[in-house]
Amino acid sequence: MFNKLQPVPTDPILGLVAEYKADTNPNKVDLSVGVYKNEQGQTPVLKAVKKAEEFILKHEDSKAYLGMAGDVAYNELMTKLIFGDHKVIADNRVKTAQTPGGTGSLRVAAEFIARCNAEATIWVTNPTWANHLSIFNAAGLKTAEFPYFDFETMGLKFEETKAALSKVPAGDVVLFHACCHNPSGMDLNIEQWQAVADIAKQQGFTVLIDAAYLGFGEGIEQDAAGIRLLADQLDELLICSSCSKNFGLYRDRVGAFSVIAESAERTDVSYSVALNVIRAIYSMPPAHGAAVVATILSDEALTKLWLEELDEKRGRINELRTVIVDKFKEKNVPGDYAFIAEQHGMFSFLGIDKEAINELKTEYGIYIVGSSRVNIAGVNASNADYIAESLAKVLSK
Ligand code: LMR
Numbered sequence: 001m002f003n004k005l006q007p008v009p010t011d012p013i014l015g016l017v018a019e020y021k022a023d024t025n026p027n028k029v030d031l032s033v034g035v036y037k038n039e040q041g042q043t044p045v046l047k048a049v050k051k052a053e054e055f056i057l058k059h060e061d062s063k064a065y066l067g068m069a070g071d072v073a074y075n076e077l078m079t080k081l082i083f084g085d086h087k088v089i090a091d092n093r094v095k096t097a098q099t100p101g102g103t104g105s106l107r108v109a110a111e112f113i114a115r116c117n118a119e120a121t122i123w124v125t126n127p128t129w130a131n132h133l134s135i136f137n138a139a140g141l142k143t144a145e146f147p148y149f150d151f152e153t154m155g156l157k158f159e160e161t162k163a164a165l166s167k168v169p170a171g172d173v174v175l176f177h178a179c180c181h182n183p184s185g186m187d188l189n190i191e192q193w194q195a196v197a198d199i200a201k202q203q204g205f206t207v208l209i210d211a212a213y214l215g216f217g218e219g220i221e222q223d224a225a226g227i228r229l230l231a232d233q234l235d236e237l238l239i240c241s242s243c244s245k246n247f248g249l250y251r252d253r254v255g256a257f258s259v260i261a262e263s264a265e266r267t268d269v270s271y272s273v274a275l276n277v278i279r280a281i282y283s284m285p286p287a288h289g290a291a292v293v294a295t296i297l298s299d300e301a302l303t304k305l306w307l308e309e310l311d312e313k314r315g316r317i318n319e320l321r322t323v324i325v326d327k328f329k330e331k332n333v334p335g336d337y338a339f340i341a342e343q344h345g346m347f348s349f350l351g352i353d354k355e356a357i358n359e360l361k362t363e364y365g366i367y368i369v370g371s372s373r374v375n376i377a378g379v380n381a382s383n384a385d386y387i388a389e390s391l392a393k394v395l396s397k
Contacts, residue, residue, distance in 0.1 A: 011131075013033050013130055013131075014033065019367065023365050027365055028365030028366070029366045030375075031366065031375045032368060034347065035250060035375070035377075037375075037378050048247075051302060055295055056291050063287075065284060068283065068284050071287065074291070075096040077293070077294055079094055079096045081214070083224070093262075093267050094258055094260045095270075095271040099240075100282060101244060101255045102255045103135065104253065104255055105257040107138070108278055109240050111280075113141060120172050121143065122142070123164075123174045125175070126145035130369070130371075132175065147161055151349070151351060154339035156188075158188075162199060165196070166203065169204075170204030171205070172206075174205050176188070176196065176208075176209055176210070178213070178224065178227055178239075179213055179217035179223035179344060180212075180345020181344075182213070182347055182373075185340075185346075186343055187343075187344050190226070201233065201234065206236050209237070211223075212244065215314065216245055216314055216317065217345055219314070220307075227239060236260060239256075241256045242255045242256075243289065246310055247289075247306070249293070252286070254289035257274060317376050321341045323379070324340055324384070327388040328388050331391075335395065348374060350368065352391075356395060357370060360390060364390040
């Protein structure tokens with residue numbers, strides 16, 4: 001049976017991490033996978049996380065099963081983090097289940113959507129995170145793209161976005177990124193979120209939000225503003241969130257799936273379906289990472305410490321955006337990169353072609369994703385000159 005299998009190409013993002021590790025170039029730079037790095041190029045465990053882990057080690061008293069929804073306290077705290085004081089909570093119209101990371105959450109969303117409408121098409125921004133299509137296709141759903149990022153202006157093409165969404169039928173699902181759009185760094189402003197809400201109401205499609213970077217754009221409240229606006233106005237909404245980046249819990253796989261339905265009763269029914277989906281995929285999520293998040297979010301001092309650490313990361317990324325633009329100018333990198341300073345989150349496109357991307361990798365050991373996406377946080381004082389000089393050489397040919 002196995003002899004029928006054909007090899008599958010390596011993952012466009014995680015495959016590069018393996019290549020980078022194997023590279024012996026002493027100057028190599030990893031600007032590929034979306035992992036935050038500090039000025040020393042490290043990804044240390046957050047202090048708030050370490051403190052929470054000490055607490056858990058001391059107080060954890062059982063390893064018995066938690067149930068399909070995972071950690072109930074975590075689910076409530078994540079709901080509060082995403083929605084603040086929004087009335088959907090008081091109205092019992094939102095329910096959250098812990099999931100294994102953001103990817104796990106998206107897969108739960110995909111299977112949940114398939115139970116609602118197996119014929120649904122999932123509409124994703126062009127471009128989007130490389131794994132989105134695989135996740136929805138793996139659940140047997142069709143996918144399609146709508147215009148979002150303009151490679152000519154390196155900004156949004158929102159008029160085209162609206163025109164395309166105005167043709168999406170009821171029963172389909174449109175996926176947006178809450179903030180820090182991956183891979184472009186271009187986010188919707190509040191007027192644009194309002195336009196999305198208006199078109200969703202007019203067309204009757206369902207909106208799904210991927211919230212993988214809450215806190216990395218402008219702060220938790222600002223980054224969740226689009227979600228909260230949609231929750232004000234739409235009867236139904238799905239949110240897939242992740243604690244990989246904002247809590248730095250990448251390998252612990254901590255995420256959440258939240259569902260909003262038109263009434264408390266419909267939310268309960270929807271949630272029962274989500275739990276049934278979870279039972280059939282992985283039974284229940286791993287406990288540790290969610291216990292860490294719950295410990296932090298239920299303690300005032302730990303929450304304060306975590307928010308300070310998050311502010312520091314966001315501040316560093318935002319400063320780096322300006323550093324990169326200035327450095328590219330200083331080293332005469334051909335092109336105008338001012339747009340990088342206007343974008344948000346961990347990623348921006350360089351807008352360079354495949355040949356240049358490959359040359360950066362093979363000649364200079366600089367790894368960026370094949371779409372020309374760079375992880376801004378991978379830049380630091382000791383590699384900024386090297387990156388800019390290498391890029392200038394590659395692009396000046
Ligand atoms: C990324 O986009 O680099 C991250 O979300 C990591 C991943 O799983 O692809």
